[in-house]
Amino acid sequence: MDHVRGLKCVLCGDEYSVGEVLYVCPKHGDEGILDVLYDYDLIATRLTKEGLAHNHDYSIWRYAPLLPIREETPRPPLHVGWTPVYQSQRLGEKLGLAHLYIKDDGRNPTASFKDRASAVGVVKAQELGYEIITCASTGNAASSLAGFAASVGLRSVIFVPERAPQAKVAQLLIFGARVIMVKGTYDQAFDLCLEAAKEYGWYSRNTAYNPYLSEGKKTASLEICEQLEWQAPDRIFVSVGDGCIMGGLWKGLRDLLALDFIERMPQLIGVQAEGSAPLVRAWEEGTEEIVPLIPETLADSIAVGKPRDRVKALRAVRETGGQYVAVTDEEILEAMRLLGREAAVFAEPAGAAGFAGLLKLAQQGQIDPDERIAVLVTGSGLKDVDSAIRAVGKPDLIEPTISALRRLM
Numbered sequence: 001m002d003h004v005r006g007l008k009c010v011l012c013g014d015e016y017s018v019g020e021v022l023y024v025c026p027k028h029g030d031e032g033i034l035d036v037l038y039d040y041d042l043i044a045t046r047l048t049k050e051g052l053a054h055n056h057d058y059s060i061w062r063y064a065p066l067l068p069i070r071e072e073t074p075r076p077p078l079h080v081g082w083t084p085v086y087q088s089q090r091l092g093e094k095l096g097l098a099h100l101y102i103k104d105d106g107r108n109p110t111a112s113f114k115d116r117a118s119a120v121g122v123v124k125a126q127e128l129g130y131e132i133i134t135c136a137s138t139g140n141a142a143s144s145l146a147g148f149a150a151s152v153g154l155r156s157v158i159f160v161p162e163r164a165p166q167a168k169v170a171q172l173l174i175f176g177a178r179v180i181m182v183k184g185t186y187d188q189a190f191d192l193c194l195e196a197a198k199e200y201g202w203y204s205r206n207t208a209y210n211p212y213l214s215e216g217k218k219t220a221s222l223e224i225c226e227q228l229e230w231q232a233p234d235r236i237f238v239s240v241g242d243g244c245i246m247g248g249l250w251k252g253l254r255d256l257l258a259l260d261f262i263e264r265m266p267q268l269i270g271v272q273a274e275g276s277a278p279l280v281r282a283w284e285e286g287t288e289e290i291v292p293l294i295p296e297t298l299a300d301s302i303a304v305g306k307p308r309d310r311v312k313a314l315r316a317v318r319e320t321g322g323q324y325v326a327v328t329d330e331e332i333l334e335a336m337r338l339l340g341r342e343a344a345v346f347a348e349p350a351g352a353a354g355f356a357g358l359l360k361l362a363q364q365g366q367i368d369p370d371e372r373i374a375v376l377v378t379g380s381g382l383k384d385v386d387s388a389i390r391a392v393g394k395p396d397l398i399e400p401t402i403s404a405l406r407r408l409m
């Protein structure tokens with residue numbers, strides 16, 4: 001790991017060596033999230049555009065020189081990353097946009113963006129010699145961790161809020177996780193999980209706590225830019241709960257700028273559900289302080305009342321000249337329908353929220369028709385079929401006769 005210079009607290013800026021701290025800044029406790037610092041001069045000798053053009057490993061590991069892992073640690077066998085980017089002509093026309101790109105991260109092995117972080121999480125757990133890894137999650141981080149733990153033979157203990165959708169809980173159980181369902185919100189499950197990890201000595205996969213997971217998330221930015229032949233998009237839209245994806249995307253883009261792989265920083269647009277939008281409020285008020293709330297939205301994966309990665313998530317948007325947008329549950333359902341019907345991408349509500357934000361800004365005339373827009377779809381619709389049915393309604397049911405069909409038609 002000679003390419004990692006250390007870890008830097010996002011609050012006080014103090015730096016630590018990798019061996020010095022495991023998770024957060026000792027001075028700031030759970031709030032003092034650490035950012036991984038790299039030696040870009042060294043990395044530039046190991047990672048080049050030409051090298052990538054000849055690299056046939058189409059997964060996040062093609063960017064290993066930019067990840068905080070040792071070269072010799074085995075990587076999980078599940079295929080993660082290099083998800084498709086579709087240029088969505090029909091969807092673009094509907095919105096009046098000439099260059100619309102949809103990156104479908106529902107195509108990851110456990111069907112969400114979280115696999116990018118879990119993959120790095122289990123590599124770190126193995127490097128550090130842990131046998132049990134834990135996280136709290138509204139569902140996707142949990143099922144993702146359970147899958148990746150199973151793939152390398154680690155045990156996982158997962159804390160989920162009572163209202164996590166059934167498909168996600170089923171995934172956990174299939175992957176053999178020890179599932180602990182908490183009578184409370186995600187935020188309460190998160191706090192309990194941190195306490196449990198300390199008490200039992202388990203490795204914590206919680207993003208916005210474990211500094212390495214964000215590094216897995218940043219691979220989506222690296223991929224978007226490489227898949228668009230190093231012409232960075234003008235704006236990237238993504239849904240935001242804790243803000244770790246947002247922080248990760250920003251990190252990946254800063255890496256690419258530091259390596260001169262792209263020429264300018266895209267604007268990052270964070271989309272939250274109206275009933276769970278503390279970052280939208282903080283952004284509008286120009287503060288980094290959050291007023292925690294009880295989230296109310298059908299988009300369970302972004303139902304977060306106290307965003308853990310708020311500092312990075314707010315800076316990512318401010319420093320790239322982007323913005324935060326709130327969308328209603330109705331707008332999310334409409335985004336699910338449009339994505340399905342015009343682009344054949346099936347998203348869960350949180351997965352479609354980024355697109356709902358684009359839809360909103362486009363309808364308000366805030367997007368130039370020639371802008372190059374990338375939208376991340378962060379999770380598959382199969383994870384939450386109840387919401388999908390809510391978006392589209394139930395099918396017609398008839399007797400198996402042609403006369404019944406005629407009456408219906």
Ligand SMILES: *Cc1c(COP(=O)(O)O)cnc(C)c1O
Pocket residue numbers: 112113114140141239240241242243244245246301302348350351378379380
């Ligand atoms: C976790 C998740 C998000 C939000 O990511 P954060 O890092 O919490 O902001 C968005 N969509 C889906 C499908 C997710 O699972």
